[in-house]
Amino acid sequence: MTIVPTYAALLAILFVFLSYKVGQARKKEKVLIGTGGSSIVERAMRVQANFAEYTPITLLLLAFLEMKEANIYFLHFLCLSFSIGRVIHAYGFSQQNENLRYRMLGMIATIGVIVISSITIIFFTLLK
Numbered sequence: 001m002t003i004v005p006t007y008a009a010l011l012a013i014l015f016v017f018l019s020y021k022v023g024q025a026r027k028k029e030k031v032l033i034g035t036g037g038s039s040i041v042e043r044a045m046r047v048q049a050n051f052a053e054y055t056p057i058t059l060l061l062l063a064f065l066e067m068k069e070a071n072i073y074f075l076h077f078l079c080l081s082f083s084i085g086r087v088i089h090a091y092g093f094s095q096q097n098e099n100l101r102y103r104m105l106g107m108i109a110t111i112g113v114i115v116i117s118s119i120t121i122i123f124f125t126l127l128k
Contacts, residue, residue, distance in 0.1 A: 003072060004063045007079040011055055011086065018048040018090060040096070047093045051086060054110050058082055061117035068124045078113050085109025 025044035026032065035042040062082070066075055085106045092102020 001063065001066050003075050003079060004059060004066045007062070007083055008059050011059070011083060014083075014086065014090070015048070015051055015055070018044075018051055021094065022048050043094065043096070047090050050093065051090060054114075055086065058110065058114055058117070061114065061121065064121050065117055065124075068121065070120065070124075078117060081109050082113040085113070 022041070022044045025038070025041045029036060029038040029041050031038055031041045035045065062075065062079055065078070085108070087106075088102050089106020089110065092099055092104075092106060095102075
């Protein structure tokens with residue numbers, strides 16, 4: 001198993017970056033705990049939290065696909081689609097004057113990978 005761990009490591013770096021952005025927002029707004037009523041801190045926190053909410057289950061599904069020996073090109077496609085989707089979503093969501101197209105495109109990629117991975121795992125399971 002070598003494909004998914006590589007993407008997981010890259011996504012972990014993105015998570016660290018998003019965490020750093022929360023710290024920057026807290027420092028700028030002088031907020032130590034919670035949002036302090038700051039929309040800037042709240043947005044940064046939600047960008048990070050959204051990433052944290054969707055990434056583990058998706059990586060788990062992708063790892064299961066790799067364990068089931070899914071086609072490597074298909075697996076790379078799903079991993080890359082998810083990774084790009086998360087970057088696009090984080091970028092769009094983090095903007096104060098948000099362009100919803102980025103968020104929507106990122107979520108379509110994310111949900112698409114979750115659904116496709118789930119259906120493929122079920123298909124593999126039924127074939128055995």
